[in-house]
Amino acid sequence: MAENSAISWTTHTFNPWMGCTKVSIACAGCYAEALMDTRYGKVSWGAGEDRVRTSAANWRQPLRWNRQAAETGTRPFVFCASLADVFDNEVDPAWRRDLFALIEATPHLVWLLLTKRIGNVLRMTDPGRGNPVLPANAAVGATMANQEEYDRDRMKLWAVKQDRNPLFTFGSFEPLLGLVILDKHAPDWIITGGETHQGQHRARPSHPNWFRGLRDQSAAFGRVYHHKQNGEWAPRGAKSIVFPDAYAAPCIKLTDLGEDDSRFGAGNEPVWMQLIGKKAAGRLLDGVEHNGMPEVAR
């Protein structure tokens, strides 16, 4: 629902509708589905299930944020659809048309359209097929959890950048589930994060080298870098983290290839990851907060 967001890379969160189908390795711990079990209880997840549009009052919220932004001369970011996917095939296209009209009506807001279906974006923003044009104040992002997803999706996001001229592109590498090697087609803004527990799903750990790799490659390729949080696990011995009790919480040995300790190879930098909870794990990477945000004209 519309709310001021606790997410470090956005000011507001807006959900035009709720409901989705799992399509990625990153969806295993879907936050939205777990919320439906515990909080909203309104929407069943999966293919063929109804998506549920949010209230008219909710749809008016961005108009208010837009007025505030105009008064203060700011351009707040709005993360669109934390409980759904804007480019979901099973959503009524008329809803997306209404959403794009709302985005166009709020030019002081920067809309972040993050999807796990980046392959749908060109078609769903093609006026030649009766679809709405991507609004000028929209940025488009793809979730890519590992190298396989990056290799599969980066050129699709690049094509959106070339053909639809979004405000900028971004990659959400959250949950980060392996080493990712970037190339010149990397998105403009790189966001990393660990996984958190959701319902019955136990968070998977992220090796700190995976975050470091994207931090350093972002600098090398001239991209903006933001590290949202470390997830529930932290590498034992990390200086900037206070460990509640070194031996009480579960530990697993992880190499930077993501293998368990029975398959160690030389140079894979095994670390002991300890389950200490997201609050204690925090969002420092090697003692530093990374809060990079793309610059947009006011």
Ligand code: SF4
């Ligand atoms: S795309 Fe997002 S909302 Fe949809 S199932 Fe995956 S994690 Fe959940």
